[in-house]
Amino acid sequence: MKVTVTSDGLNELRAVLESAADDAVDEGRKVVSKGALNIKKDARRFASGIAHAPAYPSAIGYDVRTAGTTVSAEIGPDKAKRQGALGNILEYGTVKNAPYAHLGPALDIESPRFVAAVEQLGVDLLED
Numbered sequence: 232m233k234v235t236v237t238s239d240g241l242n243e244l245r246a247v248l249e250s251a252a253d254d255a256v257d258e259g260r261k262v263v264s265k266g267a268l269n270i271k272k273d274a275r276r277f278a279s280g281i282a283h284a285p286a287y288p289s290a291i292g293y294d295v296r297t298a299g300t301t302v303s304a305e306i307g308p309d310k311a312k313r314q315g316a317l318g319n320i321l322e323y324g325t326v327k328n329a330p331y332a333h334l335g336p337a338l339d340i341e342s343p344r345f346v347a348a349v350e351q352l353g354v355d356l357l358e359d
Contacts, residue, residue: 251356259302260295262352266345267293267304270337274306277333278321290315291334307334 275288290312295304308318324330 247357254356255352256297256300256302258352258356259349260297262345262348263302263304264295266341266348267295267306269341269344270306270334273337273340274333277336278331281321281331284314284317284321286312287314287317287321289313290318306338 271291271293275291278284278288278291281287287308290308290310291306292309293304293306295302308315310316310318318334320328321331322334
């Protein structure tokens, strides 16, 4: 017994996927940038009010990079800025100082929103 399978519309599907691929990196960069900005804002908010590190929140920033089809963000204190070198000490604490968790909680808050935004991006790219 033979079974024959046919498919119509493959050229149309290919066109949709090619269009999505063309826009994916640029649109993905927007999603990653928004997520990084949200994490930066929350981390700064959580780190504000530390009496011995008043300038530290301003040292928190982010960079977005694109390499091929990969978009990534690095969020955290800039060690070249005033009190930026205190990042690890504040986040994790020391033997003598309790931690002021701010980057981890900011990431935890943003993670579900980021996942939802990436999922929506996939839908949007395939619907356009």
